[in-house]
Amino acid sequence: MYKHSHLKEVIDRAIVNLSYNTEAEKLIDPVKYVLSIGGKRLRPVLALMACNIFNDKIDDAILPATGLEIFHNFTLVHDDIMDQALLRRNFPTVHNKWSANQAILSGDVMAFIANECFMQSPANYLLKVFRVYNKAAVEVCVGQQLDMDYERASIVSQQEYLRMIELKTAVLFAASAKTGAIIGGADDKDAELMYEYGRNLGLAFQLQDDLLDIYGDSKAFGKTLGGDIIANKKTFPYVYTMEKAEGKQIKEFQKIFSDRSTDPDSKVMAVINIYDSLNIKAITETFAEKYISFAFSFLDKVSIDQARKCELVNIANSLIGRDR
Amino acid sequence: MYKHSHLKEVIDRAIVNLSYNTEAEKLIDPVKYVLSIGGKRLRPVLALMACNIFNDKIDDAILPATGLEIFHNFTLVHDDIMDQALLRRNFPTVHNKWSANQAILSGDVMAFIANECFMQSPANYLLKVFRVYNKAAVEVCVGQQLDMDYERASIVSQQEYLRMIELKTAVLFAASAKTGAIIGGADDKDAELMYEYGRNLGLAFQLQDDLLDIYGDSKAFGKTLGGDIIANKKTFPYVYTMEKAEGKQIKEFQKIFSDRSTDPDSKVMAVINIYDSLNIKAITETFAEKYISFAFSFLDKVSIDQARKCELVNIANSLIGRDR
Numbered sequence: 001m002y003k004h005s006h007l008k009e010v011i012d013r014a015i016v017n018l019s020y021n022t023e024a025e026k027l028i029d030p031v032k033y034v035l036s037i038g039g040k041r042l043r044p045v046l047a048l049m050a051c052n053i054f055n056d057k058i059d060d061a062i063l064p065a066t067g068l069e070i071f072h073n074f075t076l077v078h079d080d081i082m083d084q085a086l087l088r089r090n091f092p093t094v095h096n097k098w099s100a101n102q103a104i105l106s107g108d109v110m111a112f113i114a115n116e117c118f119m120q121s122p123a124n125y126l127l128k129v130f131r132v133y134n135k136a137a138v139e140v141c142v143g144q145q146l147d148m149d150y151e152r153a154s155i156v157s158q159q160e161y162l163r164m165i166e167l168k169t170a171v172l173f174a175a176s177a178k179t180g181a182i183i184g185g186a187d188d189k190d191a192e193l194m195y196e197y198g199r200n201l202g203l204a205f206q207l208q209d210d211l212l213d214i215y216g217d218s219k220a221f222g223k224t225l226g227g228d229i230i231a232n233k234k235t236f237p238y239v240y241t242m243e244k245a246e247g248k249q250i251k252e253f254q255k256i257f258s259d260r261s262t263d264p265d266s267k268v269m270a271v272i273n274i275y276d277s278l279n280i281k282a283i284t285e286t287f288a289e290k291y292i293s294f295a296f297s298f299l300d301k302v303s304i305d306q307a308r309k310c311e312l313v314n315i316a317n318s319l320i321g322r323d324r
Numbered sequence: 325m326y327k328h329s330h331l332k333e334v335i336d337r338a339i340v341n342l343s344y345n346t347e348a349e350k351l352i353d354p355v356k357y358v359l360s361i362g363g364k365r366l367r368p369v370l371a372l373m374a375c376n377i378f379n380d381k382i383d384d385a386i387l388p389a390t391g392l393e394i395f396h397n398f399t400l401v402h403d404d405i406m407d408q409a410l411l412r413r414n415f416p417t418v419h420n421k422w423s424a425n426q427a428i429l430s431g432d433v434m435a436f437i438a439n440e441c442f443m444q445s446p447a448n449y450l451l452k453v454f455r456v457y458n459k460a461a462v463e464v465c466v467g468q469q470l471d472m473d474y475e476r477a478s479i480v481s482q483q484e485y486l487r488m489i490e491l492k493t494a495v496l497f498a499a500s501a502k503t504g505a506i507i508g509g510a511d512d513k514d515a516e517l518m519y520e521y522g523r524n525l526g527l528a529f530q531l532q533d534d535l536l537d538i539y540g541d542s543k544a545f546g547k548t549l550g551g552d553i554i555a556n557k558k559t560f561p562y563v564y565t566m567e568k569a570e571g572k573q574i575k576e577f578q579k580i581f582s583d584r585s586t587d588p589d590s591k592v593m594a595v596i597n598i599y600d601s602l603n604i605k606a607i608t609e610t611f612a613e614k615y616i617s618f619a620f621s622f623l624d625k626v627s628i629d630q631a632r633k634c635e636l637v638n639i640a641n642s643l644i645g646r647d648r
Contacts, residue, residue, distance in 0.1 A: 021462050023491070024469035078432060082425040101406040101472065104428060108402060109465040111435045115458045119451065126451065127443065134439045138345050141433040145348035148425065167347070 002052050004045060004311055010058075011044045014066045018113070030094045030106035031113070034073050037091040042205075042315075043176040044069040049315065050180030050194050053308045060122045061183040064129055067117030068176050071133070074110035075140055077103050082148065083231060111137075122183060129179050132195075136175035143168025150234040161239040162203065169209075170202030177201075186302075193298045197312070200295035205319050207288040210235040214272060215281055226268035232257060236287065237280045244278060288320045326376050328369060328635055334382075335368040338390045342437070354418045354430035355437070358397050361415040366529070366639075367500040368393040373639065374504030374518050377632045384446045385507040388453055391441030392500050395457070398434035399464055401427050406472065407555060435461075446507060453503050456519075460499035467492025474558040485563040486527065493533075494526030501525075510626075517622045521636070524619035529643045531612040534559040538596060539605055550592035556581060560611065561604045568602060612644050 002010075015035050020028045044065035051061040079085075080093040081103050087093065095103035114133075121129045146164040150156045156164075177198030181191045213228040214237065228235050245253055256262060256270050275281070295316050299309055326334075339359050344352045368389035375385035403409075404417040405427050411417065419427035438457075445453045470488040474480045480488075501522030505515045537552040538561065552559050569577055580586060580594050599605070619640050623633055 021466055024466045024473065026473060027466055027469035078428050082428060100424075104402050104405060105465060105468055105472070108432075108435070109462060111432070112458055112461040112465065115439065115454075115461075119454060119458065123451070127447070130439075130443060134436055134443065137436040137439075138433060141429060141436065142345055142348045142351055144429055145351035148429070149348065149350060 001308060001311060002048070002058065004049070004315060007045045007048045007052075007058075007311075008041050010048065010062060011041045011066060011069060014062050015069065018066070020113070026102070027106055027109055030077070030098055030102060031110055033097070034077055034088075034094055034106075035070070038089050039069075039073070041069055042319075043072055043172055046173060046198060046201075046312075046315065047176040047180035049311045050177040050198075051184035052180075053302070053304050053312065054181060054184030054186045054190070058184075060125075061180050063117045063120040064133075064179055064183060065176070067114040067133065068172065068179065070110050070114040070117060071137060071140075072172060074107050074114065075144070077107035077110065079144060081107075082144075085227070125182050128182055132175050132178050132182070136171045139167045139171045143171075147233075151232055153234070155242065156234045156239050158236075158239050158243055161234055161236060164234075165206040165236075166199065166203060169206040170199045173202030173205065174199035190302050190304070193302045196298040197295045197302075200291045200298065201316055201319065204288040204291035204295065204316070207236050207284050207291070208320055210237060211281060211284050211288075214275065226264070226272075229268050229271045230264045236284050237275050240280060240283060241274060241278055245274065249274060249277070285320065292316050292320055325632060325635060326372065326382065328373070328639060331369045331372045331376075331382075331635075332365050334372065334386060335365045335390060335393060338386050339393065342390070344437070350426070351430055351433055354401070354422055354426060355434055357421070358401055358412075358418055358430075359394070362413050363393075363397070365393055366643075367396055367496055370497060370522060370525075370636075370639065371500040371504035373635045374501040374522075375508035376504075377626070377628050377636065378505060378508030378510045378514070382508075384449075385504050387441045387444040388457075388503055388507060389500070391438040391457065392496065392503065394434050394438040394441060395461060395464075396496060398431050398438065399468070401431035401434065403468060405431075406468075409551070449506050452506055456499050456502050456506070460495045463491045463495045467495075471557075475556055477558070479566065480558045480563050482560075482563050482567055485558055485560060488558075489530040489560075490523065490527060493530040494523045497526030497529065498523035514626050514628070517626045520622040521619045521626075524615045524622065525640055525643065528612040528615035528619065528640070531560050531608050531615070532644055534561060535605060535608050535612075538599065550588070550596075553592050553595045554588045560608050561599050564604060564607065565598060565602055569598065573598060573601070609644065616640050616644055 018035075020031070022028055047065035047068055048058050048061055051058045076088060077094045080088055081095045081100050085093050086096045093103070094106060098106075118130050118133055119126070143164055143166070146160075147168055150160070150164060174195045175198070178191050178195040181194040186194065210228065213225065213235065216225060227233075228238075241253055242250070253271070253274050256267055262270075296313065299312055300306070302309070342359075344355070346352055371389035371392055372382050372385055375382045400412060401418045404412055405419045405424050409417050410420045417427070418430060422430075442454050442457055443450070467488055467490070470484075471492055474484070474488060498519045499522070502515050502519040505518040510518065534552065537549065537559065540549060551557075552562075565577055566574070577595070577598050580591055586594075620637065623636055624630070626633070
């Protein structure tokens with residue numbers, strides 16, 4: 001069985017070795033840049049781990065796994081324009097370093113570079129793998145739309161929020177795990193269990209990410225802390241507070257979010273005070289742990305010796321309790 | 325053999341009948357909008373015509389052909405943001421009607437809707453068709469990059485310009501013709517001849533489009549006349565003038581383009597005066613006709629009864645001499 005660290009290296013190497021149409025260098029420079037500034041490569045690593053529990057040979061999964069990472073970075077490049085985010089992984093975002101137009105176009109070409117990677121899936125799995133990927137890709141766009149819609153909505157329910165992060169984040173984790181499983185030779189039932197494992201993992205990951213925006217180490221996290229609060233993003237702490245806070249507190253909370261004159265730092269401080277008083281950190285962590293346990297219950301049912309599942313257990317545990 | 329008008333109806337109907345993930349309506353509304361405001365459907369019609377010369381049955385080509393049209397519209401939605409274009413086909417552009425963020429995201433999802441269409445190619449041709457499409461998609465991005473680069477370049481040679489439009493426009497015509505041919509059952513040699521037919525057709529189409537920006541009927545054309553001149557776009561008339569004009573005239577031409585204080589209408593008028601004095605309209609038309617004759621020479625070699633090629637001859641002839 002391959003270790004997490006080895007699989008990350010495999011993906012890093014595959015990314016370095018990608019060949020591009022270099023006729024217009026300015027198009028590809030931002031692609032190379034965004035793929036080179038780190039990131040945890042969680043989705044492709046997950047795909048390779050999922051492949052590896054069914055198969056000792058993982059070579060066939062490397063390019064499709066890389067395609068998942070390229071797609072993920074494509075969404076980051078475009079999301080960062082939409083969110084006007086200046087930093088990503090402690091580096092200037094593409095639209096900040098180049099321009100919005102460049103970020104649109106270099107993002108676009110990444111979608112087709114991802115396609116190229118998927119086209120190199122083993123012939124017998126190609127259509128299956130491509131369908132899993134493409135369905136997720138559409139859903140990620142839907143999730144981003146809901147995220148944008150919710151920024152302007154006054155009330156977002158916990159259920160709506162969870163569905164949004166399921167689409168925006170979790171389905172790609174799910175597709176990654178399922179893609180790896182399919183190429184590893186899993187039958188349909190196991191592939192579906194792996195999808196559910198990945199989906200729940202993704203939900204836990206996003207809840208943890210919401211917390212990191214508030215309680216993380218900004219240097220390790222690579223983004224500005226409190227960014228979600230400043231941007232009026234509907235995060236789990238936000239929707240939970242809107243549902244649970246009462247009386248004076250809910251009015252204060254709404255006032256902070258609707259008052260555009262408050263300076264960003266004071267807004268972040270005031271919001272965190274309310275979150276703390278409601279014990280949001282522990283509650284969100286409990287939710288994330290619940291999804292991790294759901295993930296494990298699906299993983300348990302996969303018809304493979306439990307000993308082969310260690311890396312998939314470890315990666316799940318590492319996602320909660322991380323600082324970046 | 326199916327007529328042009330029938331094939332356009334087939335595509336219009338296929339577009340109306342597309343099914344979407346409608347969980348976030350705001351994501352799909354702009355997609356439906358941009359696909360509903362007309363357009364000549366040239367690329368998918370070309371694909372169906374190309375299929376039809378090899379095969380009386382064209383049903384298998386309808387969805388891939390529709391994918392080509394969706395991809396084309398995806399590029400228009402994003403290009404219009406980059407160019408800050410307000411009108412397209414006489415209707416407000418997506419970023420103008422909604423917002424730049426909406427245009428980015430709804431454009432993105434179109435790339436995956438196009439993928440879905442291609443995934444419905446006949447299984448035996450799927451990978452071949454997808455490769456043709458995806459290579460063209462990357463090249464279109466490269467072409468758009470060169471177009472953007474050239475807006476800022478002081479000198480662009482005729483050769484550079486022709487390569488740019490080959491990538492930005494002609495390769496998609498080429499891929500359309502080749503895709504149809506493949507699904508129609510053409511052998512590799514004929515499929516390649518159809519690619520070359522489409523490529524030359526696309527070059528002629530773009531040269532004609534450059535002229536329409538200057539000499540077109542703005543209502544029929546659906547864009548503001550002189551838009552390329554105002555935006556300092558390097559069109560064929562521009563690069564030709566830069567190569568052929570001499571002495572006082574070249575200095576005047578450069579001055580008009582570098583002087584940002586000139587009002588748009590005067591700039592357009594002054595540029596057109598120079599174009600007229602150099603007989604640019606007739607010269608550009610001669611170039612376009614040359615590419616059409618190249619297209620015909622490739623079409624002639626396709627190992628199919630010449631009588632079956634009538635619609636492909638007619639569509640080529642209609643592209644030069646059109647007013648929109």
